[in-house]
Amino acid sequence: MIPVRGYQDRKVGVLGLGRSGMATAHALRAGGAEPICWDDSPDRRAEAEADGFAIADLTKDASWSGIAALIVSPGIPHLYPTPHPAVTLAQSHGAVVDNDVGLFFRSFATEEWDMMENPPRVVAVTGSNGKSTVTALIHHILKETGRMVQMGGNIGRGVLSLDPGEDGEVFVLELSSYQIELARALTPDIGVFTNLSPDHLDRHGGMGGYFAAKRRLFAEGGPSRAVIGVDQPEGRFLAAQLRERESDGDPVIRISNGKLTGDGWHVFARKGWLAEWRRGRQVASFDMRDFRGLPGAHNHQNACAAYAVCRSLGLNPRDVEAAISRFPGLRHRCQIVGEKNGVRFVNDSKATNADAAEQALRAFSNIHWIAGGVAKEGGIAPLLPLLDRVKKTYLIGEAAEAFAATLRDTPHEICGTMVAAVDAAQKAAIPGDVILLAPACASFDQFTSFEARGEAFEALVANILAAK
Structure with missing residues (x-):
């Protein structure tokens, strides 16, 4: 751990108690500061309290007495579309607003x-x-x-x-x-x-x-x-x-x-x-x-x-x-997870927007493309010129109907779930084909993260590879 410098014997608010927030709280305590923690999730607050950290509702004006700074976790908006109430209060009380990266560079x-x-x-x-x-x-x-x-x-x-x-x-x-x-x-x-x-x-x-x-x-x-x-x-x-x-x-x-x-x-x-x-x-x-x-x-x-x-x-x-x-590749990023009967299975769950999915589509040919989830602005319309590389598209998640309308007469199937999409794709694929998960969407309709989505794909592929 890198102890935070510059806040010894001072109270510092920590907003968001996920991976980076908890690391921040520990590093502040190691540097002699007194972390005052808050998360909108009761479960995360309970975990931090069990770890010995003080909990105070930083969205309430009364909690701000003596707090010198507020350290904000990355997923919490501080300006657009609307600042988190704790950020607004920090500014009104004259507290410094920073994040763990700022603390790292001042303490490294x-x-x-x-x-x-x-x-x-x-x-x-x-x-x-x-x-x-x-x-x-x-x-x-x-x-x-x-x-x-x-x-x-x-x-x-x-x-x-x-x-x-x-x-x-x-x-x-x-x-x-x-x-x-x-x-x-x-x-x-x-x-x-x-x-x-x-x-x-x-x-x-x-x-x-x-x-x-x-x-x-x-x-x-x-x-x-x-x-x-x-x-x-x-x-x-x-x-x-x-x-x-x-x-x-x-x-x-x-x-x-x-x-x-x-x-x-x-x-x-x-x-x-x-x-x-x-x-x-x-x-x-x-x-x-x-x-x-x-x-x-x-x-x-x-x-x-x-x-x-x-x-x-x-x-x-x-x-x-x-x-x-010798680089083995990074998980969920155009990761070749297996091959059976001449068909390759590729996990690019991190392709959460059309630009990222475009790169995956350009990397392969004879593709059975699994796409869908929570659509980003513009959907998959920019990918239409690449459909000559795709044999068929298998659509999942809440974007399935809208994506089907975009695809029009090009071969596609609304599968709904990852299980159904992988099953349909592997039944249709022949030697030389690639089954590619490149959703061009966020994952939060059916999965907690792009990692969880990729892991679900990998598990299904593992069952296919293990079957006789």
Whole structure:
């Protein structure tokens, strides 16, 4: 755990008592603060109270006497669409409003670092799609090459649950727009921006607010190196803002799913090959087409981002290539979970919007596509041009009827449940086909999370693989 600094002997409100909230409460107590906890869930309040934490209703004015700050969990709105009542009260009482990421960056560096030859470094990864894979891949490469590394944030452990940094260690953090937007301190050594697509727009007041939240990691965080995906206007804008000069010392490494030119530092994927260019010359390249853990062009771009970070940390190209080739893939992200009678089963439950589902559809052909859940704005209309890759679509969840209307005369079946969809797809599939779960939807109509949805798919596939 990383004890929180700066609030010793002071009361600090903790709003939200899930994974990050409880980690925050423990880290505050370890740093000498007095956490005052609240969650709208009675069960979570009871668990925190059993763990020795004080509980007070932070939505009531009377609870705010002497509280210096309010630490807000990522899922709780602090501005749009409507601030949580506790946030409004904190502001009216003049309390600081922050989150665990802000506390991490203000508490991470300690006096012991003065004695270290290579103080710990922080890599922070953000973007709409791919950030979990990039984070996990960087962590994998560093472990494979013998570097000390910890991973946390929006994946794995909460940032304040991580262990204090050691000499030469690297911390790899996945940070969502929710986490970046509210953090009062942001000081990563390397920042990564993968891409931007419409998501969480109600929480950010539209695309402009969403991009502004992501941009804070770079504009206010001031990383010494920025790895920026430039296949979209927002990435190109951000790279141009951060660039200082076209030379080997440029703080920006541009990444792309197409060839890049210029005298800067570029890493791009083209036809399954990764290439690194610096000062107008190719430095390294290798073939990723047989890397089982990274199927599809979108994963090749994820590999470019991870490669660029590891090169910035001093690793040589061949060691990075070898480590990437051994990456097993990330669960629920274009994960090949099995194969039987020439039919592959792929779990991409994390494809919770159309842009993410598009990448999965582009990665395969002869697809039996399982889609549906709680629809995002725009539904699956943007995916219609890719239906030539799909043999049939199997629709589940509350979006099934609307998606069926969008699909019109293309082959589809309203299955309703995951069980029915997997059963129908596996009966129709022939050797060479792919049964792909890429819902293009949130999961909350039938499942508690995208992980639970993916686990349900995996369990059904396991039964199919085990059957004679």
